Amino acid sequence: MAETTGRRERKKLQTRQALVNAAMRLFEQKGFERTMVTEIAEAADVSERTFYLHFPTKEDVVIGSAQVRLDEGLQAIAGWRPGQSVAEILERAAQSIVEDTWRHDLPSGLAALRVKLLASTPSVQSRLVHRMLQTQGELIDALHRAAPELVSRTDAAALVGAVLGALNATAILSIERGDGPDEVRAALRRGIDLALRPYQLMSLRKQSETGEATT
Structure with missing residues (x-):
């Protein structure tokens, strides 16, 4: 079977x-x-x-394996364990999305086609925005559900929005300037790091303040 x-x-x-x-x-x-x-x-x-x-539509061909990438991201978040920070959870989810894109849509040329049509075809723009909002909502729910004691729904929305925004912006810029798959992946990883760094620094500051208050 x-x-x-x-x-x-x-x-x-x-x-x-x-x-x-x-x-x-x-x-x-x-x-x-x-x-x-x-x-x-x-x-x-x-x-x-x-x-x-x-x-479902011709536009969905351009989106490619978006559901697979989302499922991998959700699975990464669901694997959260006590002791991990929210930034670590979200970074792992984002990295899984990047790796899938690097393995499939970048070498096949689909990611480049997506960027090209995004700039020129309204129906593709509309479908991609719809899909991005759907992905964003599911990741927000998953992140808050995984660690409600660590991150409020508002914070989850801000963090997911920052990471997805960084991924989209860096992917478009890197692909438009003609970067190869490895260079695009490096740009995406850099985008994740920059998007999460303020939250990581804020968490470290809070931990320091808490430690000082208890001594």
């Missing part, structure tokens, strides 16, 4: 990747707006129905 399930999942991933590859070729050749879902399905040698089983 496990072997059958594994084979089914691999087939599913292969079909999804074939659709992404076909879509990228057609977007480059014809432009995003002029490419039809039927053409993408035909180029990937699947039915239009199969396309919609994998992607």
